[in-house]
Amino acid sequence: MEIRRASTADASAIARVHVDSWRAAYKGLVPDEYLDHLDYEKRAVWFREHLGESSPEIFVIVESEEVLGFLTVGPSRDGDLATSKVGEIHGIYLSPGRWRQGIGRRVCRYAEDLLLSRGYSGASLWVFAGNESAKRFYESVGFAADGASKVLDVGVALDAIRYRKDIRRAEQAPASGSPRFGAQPGSG
Numbered sequence: 671m672e673i674r675r676a677s678t679a680d681a682s683a684i685a686r687v688h689v690d691s692w693r694a695a696y697k698g699l700v701p702d703e704y705l706d707h708l709d710y711e712k713r714a715v716w717f718r719e720h721l722g723e724s725s726p727e728i729f730v731i732v733e734s735e736e737v738l739g740f741l742t743v744g745p746s747r748d749g750d751l752a753t754s755k756v757g758e759i760h761g762i763y764l765s766p767g768r769w770r771q772g773i774g775r776r777v778c779r780y781a782e783d784l785l786l787s788r789g790y791s792g793a794s795l796w797v798f799a800g801n802e803s804a805k806r807f808y809e810s811v812g813f814a815a816d817g818a819s820k821v822l823d824v825g826v827a828l829d830a831i832r833y834r835k836d837i838r839r840a841e842q843a844p845a846s847g848s849p850r851f852g853a854q855p856g857s858g
Contacts, residue, residue: 704825
């Protein structure tokens, strides 16, 4: 598996992953009408337009020349974190057929290392409040809800909650039993 910066040539594959993962992950949470109207080509156009921009950074997860997913990271978009050393994982999306294979954990660790290399000491991300699977995943890798919430309009108003985590290189990890940001002792 390789993670590399995405190029405009990846736009169609990224769009397919984005649409397919939304349809699978948010079924029953986001209205069917909204999910049914997600369009591969429109998403590909959007990604082609945004791949040249510096923020957020978009990376693809590739195996045997197949795009398995993508990652977006950048500065926090939240006003209360704007002056802090917290970067944001804007999204981790994998093809539904590649879920629960350990890829998400590796990609999350990559994102944390990438944010560390940019000078951040913390990471934040947003999860739909009703997305129990995503909440369990992020909690399993040491993220914890920090109390912030917002409403996102995706055809219907959905509550989203912010998760945060202190990040550090593996060699700087706290001793067993020392909590990371918001995590229970021993979970980091």
